[in-house]
Amino acid sequence: MRRLLFLALTVMITVAGGFALPAFAQEQQKIPVLIDGLPVTFDVQPVIQNGRTLVPFRAIAEALNVKVTWDGTTQTISATDGKTSIRLQIGNKTAYRNNSPILLDVPPQILNGRTMIPLRFFSEALNCKVDWDNSINGVRITSPPKEMAVIGFYALGDSKTSSWTNLFRMPYPETASGNTDVVAELALGWYSLDKGGNLLTKSRTGWQRPDSWEKVLEAAREYNLKTEMVVHVTDGDGTISSLLTDDAAMTRAVNGIMREAVLYQGVNLDFEGLGYRDDGEQLKVVQGSFTRFVLLLAEQVKAANLTLTLTLHAPNSAYHGYDYKALGELADRIIIMAYDYGSTPEPVSLVTQAVEIARANVPSEKLVLGISAPTETAESILTKVGIAKRYGLDGIAIWRLGLVTGEMWDALRATVIPRR
Structure with missing residues (x-):
């Protein structure tokens, strides 16, 4: 600063x-x-x-x-x-x-x-x-380290890509401060939805809540880490499209999410794949249906005094089913998934373009830059954080714990101060 x-x-x-x-x-x-x-x-x-x-x-x-x-x-x-x-x-x-x-x-x-x-x-x-x-x-x-939000996505991996071990630097169920000095929040990727709006703790895409999930929450509290439940759904088989055209299913989904949300400090909605083949009026319909669902959820989340995060495809991606301006008015923050552009490290020009487009519709202080650890290096991750700094974003979100190398942790430690 x-x-x-x-x-x-x-x-x-x-x-x-x-x-x-x-x-x-x-x-x-x-x-x-x-x-x-x-x-x-x-x-x-x-x-x-x-x-x-x-x-x-x-x-x-x-x-x-x-x-x-x-x-x-x-x-x-x-x-x-x-x-x-x-x-x-x-x-x-x-x-x-x-x-x-x-x-x-x-x-x-x-x-x-x-x-x-x-x-x-x-x-x-x-x-x-x-x-x-x-x-x-x-x-x-x-630049010197800057205070900002630092979110780590926590999801199931395997013995080599364990989120627990990567975060606490100890084998489960042991804990130590490990890398908790670099992360302030955990986005817990444990939930999904089906077409009928039923909340799932095990999905076809592999997102599931571990049997030991309570211990993760206990450890998060011990190390002063905020938590939010991530509800991840993809539209590859039309799950989201069906859900968003069924009022009863949307109501069921919101109610199911809110019953579980009391365990966390916030809700993170990660609906992926919208608008891939849509354009014109049909694209507006898709965007409007997702915005309506977010509105229903936002009202309940706000009433419960929780935060609402939306994890969205970048505005310059192939998925255009997200009205950034309308969604930015409803959510507390938006994580821009500015990755999966097809090359590694992620192209600085495209990541910057994604941020600029998002900022044209959403205040910088509501935007968080998503960074994909598998497609970055220790050196390139510093540049991605530099983009968040240059554009005055609220912070960064790392996909995912378990895939962050030791060199990356050291690089992050040198450039950010997690805001708690």
């Missing part, structure tokens, strides 16, 4: 005049800058002057969602994230972080209407890690 704040300093400064950089600096080749593995787009390129890399604040601030202010009279840039405040002045080598002075290598300067600042300041003021990467001939900035 601190670093974000400082980045904000890159304010939209459109000032005529100031300190111009020498011509040789302006003619240098482009210097790529990546934040958490994501490129930053500049309208004024970074430059190297007297052995120091100068970067524009504005673009970095926008990438980090930090608000800044500019005082044209004193040529001062100020920024704050509510906890850390930053102040710099054009031509002045002394910057301030929470009113404590920081001596800069070179003073802030203005080039083509943009404020340029030495890169080293980012590490000193915002606790960023800043490295020069010879492989790209550019700069890599790693």
Whole structure:
């Protein structure tokens, strides 16, 4: 957060005049800058002057969602994230972080209407890690850990992919803190529905509640982990389509879910496969029927003082049966399943596109980025978390516990602080 704040300093400064950089600096080749593995787009390129890399604040601030202010009279840039405040002045080598002075290598300067600042300041003021990467001939900035929701999907695996062992790092039924410091919530994939709306604890798709499910809840309470029941249904055989066209079945489903929901802090609805072959008016009908079911459930969930999460296909997937705007108004949050695009790691461009489309319809603070552990690496998972940071999302959800490698746990530990 601190670093974000400082980045904000890159304010939209459109000032005529100031300190111009020498011509040789302006003619240098482009210097790529990546934040958490994501490129930053500049309208004024970074430059190297007297052995120091100068970067524009504005673009970095926008990438980090930090608000800044500019005082044209004193040529001062100020920024704050509510906890850390930053102040710099054009031509002045002394910057301030929470009113404590920081001596800069070179003073802030203005080039083509943009404020340029030495890169080293980012590490000193915002606790960023800043490295020069010879492989790209550019700069890599790693942001400090950010507090956010971190949800782990807990489902049955086998002896090698046990959610229990992966989370607690002990064989069942023993427990230890293990990786519970990285996860704050468990999405328990134990339920499904049939066409008649009957709640199932064992489904044809393999989602089932383990015989020892009570021990999982006990362990979750011991390690201060919130829990929500996941109701997972696929429409491959028309189960969801049949359910959503039968009022009695929908009522039965809502009642069954709510009877079980008292054991948890929330409900997570994961209805997959809607809208695959639908378009035009028929697609609107499919979207409307799912939204109506969510409305029925949301009313009951809210009355019970629980939370409602929707786990949805990404808006740029092949499944378009989800009205993100309408659903965002009903649910407490939406997990975007921004994966299964067909390549590994998941393409950054498509994951980013999914987030941008979702944000156009749902507030960022209601969105959670779903990350598929099987299709990521320890390095690429940092970039996916970086997307959640850049777009100000509520957090991340990991599919699934049991498939997260030790290297991935270490990577997550370095970039997130679970919000409890």
